[in-house]
Amino acid sequence: MSELFPRKQVMGFVFSLVLTAAALTVYFMDLSFAVGMTVLLVTAFVQAAVQLVVFMHAGETDDKVAIYMNIYYGVAIALVTIFGTLLILVWDM
Amino acid sequence: MKIDNTLPLEYSTEQNRMNVLGFWIFLGAEVMLFATLFATYFTLAHRTGNGPSGAEIFEIAPVLIETFLLLTSSFTIGLGVHAMRLGRKNAMIAFFAVTLLLGLAFLGVEIYEFTHYVHIGAGLQTSAFTAILLTTLGTHGAHVTLGLFWGLFIILQVKKRGLTPETANKSFIFSLYWHFLDVVWIFIFSFVYLKGMM
Amino acid sequence: MDYFDRFAIPHPSPAIYASMVAIGLTVVAIIFGLTYFKKWGYLWREWLTTVDHKRIGIMYLISALIMLFRGGVDAIMMRAQTAVPDNKLLDAQHYNEVFTTHGVVMIIFMAMPFIYALMNVVVPLQIGARDVAFPRLNALSFWLFFMGAMLFNISFVIGGSPDAGWTSYFPLAGNDFSQSVGTNYYMLSIQIAGIGTLISGINFTTTIFKMRAPGMTLMKMPMFTWTALITNAIVLFAFPVLTIALLLGTMDRLFGTNFFTMTNGGMDMLWANLFWVWGHPEVYILILPAFGIYSEVISTFSRRNLYGYKSMVGSIVIISFFSFLVWTHHFFTMGQGPLTNSIFSITTMAIAIPTGIKIFNWLLTMRKGSIKFTVPMLYSVGFIPIFTIGGVTGVMLGMASADYQYHNTMFLVAHFHYTIIPGVVFAMIAGLTYWWPKMFGFMLNERIGKWAFWFIAIGFNVTFFPMFFTGLDGQARRMYTYSEATGFGPLNMLSFAGAIVLMIGFALIVYNVYYSTRYASRNISADPWNARTLEWATHSPVPSYNFAITPQVNSIEALWDHKKKGQPLFSGPIEKIHMPNNSGVPFIMSCIFFVWGFSFVFSMWIPAIITTIGIFVCMAHRSFEKDDGYYISVKEIEDTEKECEVQSR
Amino acid sequence: MKTKLAFYSLVISIFAVLAGCEPVMVLDPKGPQAETTANVIWISIATMAFVVVVVFGMMAYIVFKYRASRQSPDYEPPHIEGNHLVESIIVGIPVLIIIFLSIVTVKSTYEVEATPKGYEDQKPLIVYASSSDWKWHFSYPEENIETVNYLYIPTDRPIEFRLYSYGPITSFWIPQLGGQKYAMSDMVTKLHLAATVPGEYMGRNANFSGKGFAENIFEVKAMPESEFDKWVEDVKSTAAPLSEEKFKELLEPGHLGQMTFSGTHLKFLPPPEGEHGGHNH
Structure with a gap:
């Protein structure tokens, strides 16, 4: 039975629960906007990385360069789009 | 098709390896799809017109339940793929089934949440904010719904055809999809709900 | 009767009735011809169900050429209408529909299939592959594109064409100001x-990553394949944005949401923003x-290897990333502050650097x-000076302060035609x-081709160069008419004359296809241009399996x-080749998509639900x-090879 | 080659024809902002002309010198991978050009977005310019008058336009006074212009806004301040007051001639700025 529950994945699950709990501090504690956003950004991106590496096995084949390039490129452009849009439409500089 | 026995079943043929990479590339496109929704959400988040704001309608309890369900389902499908690599067909089917049940429960809570929003006057047509909120959640929810059917088909196929290079490949790709939906949910949880309630 | 009113054209004219009749007659003629010559089975087996990248490429090509002429007719009508001041040839409504469909058809339904036509035919051959990574998806891509194009084109005769410009800025494109179903079609x-395009993006990226011939590392790929890879990477990250923008726009129009409306918090600039992202x-x-x-062409016909291959690769990679960093320059005048405009000005002008490297x-x-x-080669050499003018005017437009004067004018129109x-x-x-002999096994006539080039090159410049001046003189784009006092008349007349010359050039290309199909020699070698890359190492036309033996590249x-x-390029014995099966599902699924789209255009919910289920049934x-595909036996390959040898002798 | 010659002679003749004409509007500025943009345009044309001459020159030389018909049939072109020096030149010079143009751009963009140079200490005349299908409404809040489809402004005084729209996005443009800016329904954008030369200028909506777009134009008349003040007084004493019903009527889609009213619509239909703004900033 225990072979069905590999240590790495169990640890990954526990870690993701911990990260969720950490993110919840912004709800239960009275943090400033900047601190709260920092907490959320850190927990969300670490959480995503855990999924990617532990559960999705992104780096296990010869294609890992292509896979990581694809993800990094996508995330970079996603961030550019989100922050660019905010810069143009909301922040007004 | 040449089968390479040194690799796990899901990678054992050239076509299988292409399918996996192709799906990763598709996920890259999905990143942009949801990023666009997020960009729109952040732009419209405070444009509530005559409707309610996020802080007024969000409730922590259903959101926490949804998050826990989806995180757990992501864990169980990971175990499912692990069981598949051990060649344990029944254990794998069991884990996949648990995953789908958790997904179904998630969807149930989300449907409750939607009816609740509409009930308290935060419908699709209320304001730009409610429209993008429901569209973002709805796009994720539609992905989960599609995943439920897809996962069911895969369970049926594994049951009938056993663990072959083809079914293993499909199962693995499905697990990638499911994990990705979990990642998207984490961002929705953090930047829609928690940020809105902060 | 009220129910059927919405299918009627809101602004009918004799021309539209005439084209209705023409379309009807053409359809009848096609159905009759196919039945009479008993070609239904052939059409179904060899084309509608094919998953062969070369045939899909040819179908893309035919669609693109048809759409080129559809968009070209629109262009001629626009130039004719504006040739003289206060012209009454078209009224404002028709003119608006004409320039809207001209833009959409040329960008989405002409240029896109054209590039996918050539990518389909050439990329697998250039990398020495059997086919693309997902042949079935490739067929689906084509048929989705095709059905999208057909859906757009029937707007002309059922319900009315879109008329809010190819950019469809809200709130003009919203329900308040565009009541006809035209924008739904859009x-x-x-x-x-x-x-369909997004699927192609995934397909080709995977193909180029995974199916290159042994020995062909990324830095040994031919330049066209490199550009195909980067293009598809851009498709991958750009098209989802369009998907969402169109989804939100559709919801605004059909479900009464407020994304881009003027009330309840909607934001019209958001559409412009997403559209240009x-x-x-x-x-x-x-x-x-x-x-x-x-x-490829310059290198082949200069008989030289491509100069600075590495910097060429580097520059397209940089361009691909920068292409996502400049979208604001399409709306510098929207009122965002000088800091934002300055940032996007600099990124815009910076793209000129990698482009310059390539020139x-x-x-x-x-x-x-x-x-x-x-x-x-003539087109390639002609491209350099013309594109340079397009490029330098692009830099001029990229300067935010000056753009306030160029924006929305004919100067801009001149600029983007000088690039596109x-x-x-x-x-x-x-x-x-260049690749015609690879596709069809004969060459296009050079003499007619050269005549066509000169007509096109000269006609193009005469048409678009005057627009730089009318733009600077205050002629806004998309004006259906102007008064004599503005003084725009003579230059617009010159443009119209140029457009006629341009049209003759395109007619010559059609004539060339006809002439060469009838008279050109079928005795051509695999490599008629004395070229340098792998696609010329197999027969013309290419057998279904592409290469009898997988090439070795170093x-x-x-x-x-x-x-x-x-x-050595081909070594080792001939082995049996695995091939994908044909399938009717992509075609059927796309037909369902067509009905699905049509149902949404007219808000007919029952067929919309049925077709939605139909689409999911196809996926299930x-x-x-x-589907394990099939094998071509060694004997069959040897026979085909022999036959090809004999033919080209 | 002959056809190419014909092409170049055509281009030259176009230039010649144009040289005989009046200067084009954008390059015939009548105010400081338009002058700044005209100067930027001339700088960019000069810089870009250099690029064009280099590329055309190189191309003409290479295409002429290395054409196959001039070479012996057994000439075998060499294999050249590239050259670091050459490649750094073709990167370096464009980089310098772009840096130069970037500086010009940033400087001039800040300039045209601010109160015109030399007028900083004057109180600007505020004019609300709002568009509706397919008209322009000009409200002078301090003078308490409103016009339709024509605009009177004093010379040598900065003018602050506040733009918004009662319908589709439009673009407010007076080419000889300065660049354009969008007018939108849910926010007010600002455009700072000034006229130095009295005269009549063309103004229009430059952004496509539907059927009546082509005729969506207005007339601008710049006049000395004293004359302007007199006109304001005249309007105040003679023009009919603008009522809410009348203004609603004006907003109906269609074309109207020039109209004059005393009072503005800003009181009963406030523009989307401040507390009335749809924008959250």
Whole structure:
């Protein structure tokens, strides 16, 4: 039975629960906007990385360069789009 | 098709390896799809017109339940793929089934949440904010719904055809999809709900 | 009766009735012809169900050419209407529909299929592959595009064409100001075609990553394949943005949401923003394959290797990233502050640097070469000066403060035609002529081709150069008429004259296809141009399995080094080849998509629900289907090879 | 080659024809902002002309010198991978050009977005310019008058336009006074212009806004301040007051001639700025 529950994945699950709990501090504690956003950004991106590496096995084949390039490129452009849009439409500089 | 026995079943043929990479590339496109929704959400988040704001309608309890369900389902499908690599067909089917049940429960809570929003006057047509909120959640929810059917088909196929290079490949790709939906949910949880309630 | 009123054209004219009759007659003629000559089975088996990348490429090509003429007729009508002041040829409504459909057809339904036509035919051959990574998806991509195009084109006769410009800015495109179903057509047909394009993006990226011939590392790929890879990477990240923008626009129009409306918190600028987040990368999706084609053609006909291969690769990678960083320059005048505009000005102008590198590398490739002015080469050489003008005016437009004066004027229209026509249309004709023997097994006539080139090159400049001046003189784009006092008359007349010359040029290309199909020699070798890359190492036309033996590559110009240095290309025995099965599902699924789109356009919910289920049934069918493909036996391959040898002798 | 010659002679003749004409509007500025943009345009044309001459020159030389018909049939072109020096030149010079143009752009963009140079200490005349299908409404809040489809402004005084729209996005443009800016329904954008030369200028909506777009134009008349003040007084004493019903009527889609009213619509239909703004900033 225990072979069905590999240590790495169990640890990954526990870690993701911990990260969720950490993110919840912004709800239960009275943090400033900047601190709260920092907490959320850190927990969300670490959480995503855990999924990617532990559960999705992104780096296990010869294609890992292509896979990581694809993800990094996508995330970079996603961030550019989100922050660019905010810069143009909301922040007004 | 040449089968390479040194690799796990899901990678054992050239076509299988292409399918996996192709799906990763598709996920890259999905990143942009949801990023666009997020960009729109952040732009419209405070444009509530005559409707309610996020802080007024969000409730922590259903959101926490949804998050826990989806995180757990992501864990169980990971175990499912692990069981598949051990060649344990029944254990794998069991884990996949648990995953789908958790997904179904998630969807149930989300449907409750939607009816609740509409009930308290935060419908699709209320304001730009409610429209993008429901569209973002709805796009994720539609992905989960599609995943439920897809996962069911895969369970049926594994049951009938056993663990072959083809079914293993499909199962693995499905697990990638499911994990990705979990990642998207984490961002929705953090930047829609928690940020809105902060 | 009220129910059927919405299918009627809101602004009918004799021309529209005439085209209704013409379309009806054509359909009847096609059905009759197919039945009479008993070709239904042939059409179904060989074309509608095919998954062969070469045939899909040819179907893309035919669609693109038809759409080129559809968009071209629109263009002629626009130039004719504005040729003289206060012209009454078209009224405002018709003119608005004409320039809207001209833009959409040319960008989405002409340029896009054209580049996918050439990518489909050439990329698998250039990398020595059997087919693309997912042949079935490739067929689906084509049919989705095709059905999207058809859906867009029936707007002309059922319900009315979109009339809010190809950019469809809200709130003009919203329900308040565009009550006809025209903009619904816009939203749904582009959505359907766009999904097809996105699938192609995934397919080709995977193909190029995974299916290269042994020995062909990334830095040994031919330039066209490199540009195809980068283009598809841009498609991958740009098209989802369009998907969402169109989804939100459709919801605003059909479900009463408030994303882009003037009330309840809606934001009209958001549409412009999302549209251009997709729209600017789209420009580079169009131009990069063209750069690839020019690289191949210039290198072949200068008999020189491509100068600065590494910097060429580097520059397209940089362009691909920068293409996502500049979208604001399409709306500098929207009232965001000078800091935002300055940032986007600088990124915009910075793109000129990698583009400049490419221009100079092509010039340096020709240097010390031995230049032969074939038709593809003429277009490539003609491209350089014309595109340079387009590029430098682009830099001028990229300067935010000056853009406040160019924006929305004919100067802008002149600029983007100076980039898109040499950058896409010239390249596509060059590529078409260059790879025509590979596709069809005979060459296009050079003499007629050269005449066509000169008509097109001169007609183009006469049409668009005057627009720089009318723009600076205050002529806004999209004006259906102007008064005599403005003084725009003579230059617009000159434009119209140029458009006629341009039209003759395109007619000559059609004539060339007809003439060459009838009279050209079928006795051509595998390599009629004395070219340098792998696609010329197999027969013309290409057998279904592409290469009898998988080629071995160890340099950028595999075939050239094989010819000149005797490096081995094909070694080892012929083995049986695995091939994918044909399938009718992509075609059927796309037909369902067509009905689905049509139902949404007219808000007919019952067929919309039924077709939605139909689409998912097709997907479920695919999930359960067992499809292992088939093998071509060694004997069959040997026979085919022998036959090809005999033919080309 | 002959056809190419014909092409160049055509281009030259176009230039010649144009040289005989009046200067084009954008390059015939009548105010400081338009002058700044005209100067930027001339700088960019000069810089870009250099690029064009280099590329055309190189191309003409190479295409002429290395054409196959001039070479011996057994000439075998060399294999050249590239050259670091050459490649750094073709990167370096464009980089310098772009840096130069970037500086010009940033400087001039800040300039045209601010109160015109030399007028910083004057109180600007505020004019609300709002568009509706397919008209322009000009409200002078301090003078308490409103016009339709024509605009009177004093010379040598900065003018602050506040733009918004009662319908589709439009673009407010007076080419000889300065660049354009969008007018939108849910926010007010600002455009700072000034006229130095009295005269009549063309103004229009430059952004496509539907059927009546082509005729969506207005007339601008710049006049000395004293004359302007007199006109304001005249309007105040003679023009009919603008009522809410009348203004609603004006908003109906269609074309109207020039109209004059005393009072503005800003009181009963406030523009989307401040507390009335749809924008959250």
